Amino acid sequence: MELDLKLTGCRALTMDPARPAAHTIGIWQGRIAGLDEQVTDLPAAETVDLGGAVVLPGFIDAHTHLAWNGRRTIDITGLTTVAQILDRLTTPGTGWIEASGYDRRIMDHPLTALDLDRISGDRPVYVADLSGHACVVNSRVLKQLPGIESDGWLTENEQLAARTLRLPYSLDEITAELHESARQVLSEGITMCAEAGIGAGLIASSPLEAAAYQRAKLPIRVQLMVSAHVLHDVAAAPSDGIPRAIDLGLHTGFGDDMLSLGAMKLWTDGGMMARTAALSEPYQGTNSSGQLAESEELMRAAIIDGHHAGWQLAIHAIGDRAIDFTLDAVQEAQRQRPRPDARHRIEHCGLVRPEQLAQIAALSMIPVIQPTFLHAYGDDYSEIMGERRAPWMYRGRSFLDHGITVAGSSDRPVADGAPLRAIEFMVNRNSSSGRPIGPDEAITVEEAIHAYTLGSAYACRKEHVLGSLTPGKLADLVVLGDDPRTSDAIADVPVLATMVGGTFSFQRSS
Template sequence: MSRSLIVRNARVWTGGAPVPGADCVRVERGRIAAVGAWSALPPRRPGVEVLDARGATVTPGLCDAHLHLLAWARSLDELDLHGASSAAACAAEVAARARARPAARAIVGRGWDPHDWPDRPHRALLDAACPDRPVVLHAHDFHAVWVNGAALAAAGVGARPEDPPGGRFERDADGAPDGVVREHAVRPFQALADALRDADDGPALEAAVARLHAAGVTAVHDFEGRDAFALLAARAVRRGARLRVLAQLPHAALDAALALGLASGVGDRWLRVGAVKLFADGTLGSRTAAMLEPYDGAGGTGMDLLPPEVLAADVRRALEGGLAVAVHAIGDRAVRHVVDAFESAGAALARPALPSRVEHVQIAHPADLARLARLGLVASMQPSHCASDLPLAERYWGSRRARCYPWRAVLDLGAALVFGSDAPVEPPDPAAGLHAAVTRQRRDGTPAGGWVPEQRVSLDAALAAYTEAPARAAGWWPRVGALRLGADADLVVWNRDLHALPPERLHAARPVATVIAGEVVWRAEGSSGGTGEGGAPRARAAGPRREAP
């Protein structure tokens, strides 16, 4: 049940700034009952729990505005190939996993990144490592897979497959697939990996939600399909299920959703229907992001995963049916095509109850950003991508770096900016996102002064992109996303005063308590209560100091 609660000795932040004179938040029956000075509150009743923030920041609950929740939950038990130094090293990890899990029906991994490898990924390496069952390895950006011969056979891929629309099989000199598959050609292998999964998704999802709580995340905008929606719907109706979800629909569900009359915004404060997700292009890492000019030093201009005329037609159909649209667009040509599509929809753009969005916007022409803002589109961006992709962005987009990851430009134009992680591509760690947004640096402090520092945003703007802005985009505002009288009591007690913390240390900030609808759903073990920078949080523990009633 929702409880009465007081958080005191806090630096209260909401609505884009610290609240002057407020050092206390009072919660009654799951809602904010007061925000102000501890000395001005009426005497507390017996049995009311008091959390002492010890001078640290208290913010509204955080929202990850772009992740793939079930995919991330599943990935936590998959073979982690981040940091592998070569294709041969990846194959060795696959062989070790196959020996360790002889009963597994498939070996599924994630995180390989071939840039700067001395060798190239090829099916022959995986055939030697694991010849008897499918191997499906997702690239770091989840827009490519590396598979073995058993996976190709199980997915029904022959010796000379045709490339599907918006997808590509990499090939040997004789035309046979070499095991690397990109963009829409990945879909049969994702389906194969899901079908051969041995573990139950329910416990995996619960473990993932617990990790989100430990990071201060109380709400998500989830981009997945039917299986995830069914699991989340079942979870939402259970008593005590504490995570707010805006569930986006896949492109494949558009016709069915229109036939049912399903509209964006349908649902309640725990689960509601969001936008239809379309893909305009690929990614920087795979050099499939659609570009106006060729990639520096590599040539090519990427891939249009949907022809512009098809994109525009489906955007209009969705909007006219009351469904907002969220379009993946990383390259500047993709952003242009997406803005063109929304602009051509005319008055239909205003029909859905929720705003439409452009996902990622990693590079954009200034004129297209201005149109994005004028049309009222939400820019959904992921600060950690900038930090992780920085070497690739400099290598392939260095000649136009001023237009990369344009967070400041989006805000200056008056557009709505929401931040997320794109998990499992990046960990769902808002503190890391705050650090990247404010510094434009990696955790090691490079590059000095930040990469394209004029696109940095303030800490207040970054916090707003994790709180108020995504709540507005989901139609939850003002009930969610603020610490104000009558709002749902979703809040995070941090271990530091975030505004006093040097920007280069923001990634080390950690929640010590996460509260959803008045319930403390997570406490940090051995919490320093706001006096130390802390490390990675450990789930289900004692938490901040409580005062006796």
């Protein structure tokens, strides 16, 4: 047997307890053929000496938004005055003016429709809030939204209504966005992304989104979560017990190792940044507790029907009240039809009261967390949660102590998507300003890497082929310039190369 490629001089952390370290990796037909003495004597078409570089399994981002991230809108990140924003938005052309990166919390005055009218003429304007849960539009857009009273600031369902006016994007536009994002994530060591919701809902681009992924032939692996909004009544045989499904009965697992259907995505509340995450007690210093996304009856029906139709569920729940609701609905679904390996996920799982930990464990649910949220926004989130609740945010240690599998993710572009940044936060629990946030929730570097490799592979039902450098698995790996286990600046460890299926798809130019 001749290997396609032999990597020598590796300091590999395989994440496989059966063989945790390796110096040589043999690759054949896109898979790991063997390690060390299993392959050292085999000939190889090509041998690459990595010169002692650290090698990890490719990072898997279990919740990200590739199309949204790659969208070429006017970037207003960091702008703090209305004048600065209007200046940036003044562009020649026709049709929609779209901007992103708005952060109402840092503005001297909040941006309004009347402000936008001053530069928009007859063009509709859509300024997306950083949170993904809100936007500002001009009067031209408001006029097309009868029944909505607003100064231009729209959240949740009102935002969705405004967004729907802009849709759909063309397949060409979406395809370009996807390639842009794939290039970026590869440079950060990511080999697979789970796209958190296509087809409908807040972050949808077109009802034909899956077609864009199919024809884009991206250099990364992608799993598509399908919005529960596309569930519809089906005339299945009564014995199937499936009242609603998506067309053709497609569900989680369909596809191949490059592109597959993942979970069904549901939304039960908003987010902390927009103060719309549903809490059991008000945001600190206010009398608002956020809100559930839709009526409990509607959301419960979607969870139960999705479960019956064979879907893994990925349920967006950030506030502890939304998590209460989610746990209750999943318990009911599992009671009606037990599916021990359903692996239902809680997307974000942002604020977990101590007593909810055992409930999450009992239902074998998987928190899909975004550690970088707390690096970037932890100071603000700590203020609005208050001293007692702040340590309950985006937990680490207490999940692991309860035997819960944790999956790492970014929610890019809501926060920076680099996995090493997230891993650093999971280990040191410091916000970007240095404020400790739930320091008791810190986990070890190996545990944090596990969350971004095997943990997220498990959350995507891919741990049999991904997540560790194990003979027989797909040859996805990342080559690093330093060892995160000994580095005191993990986020700054350089990504030297990223391999997907035995091919180096990214190599850092030196």
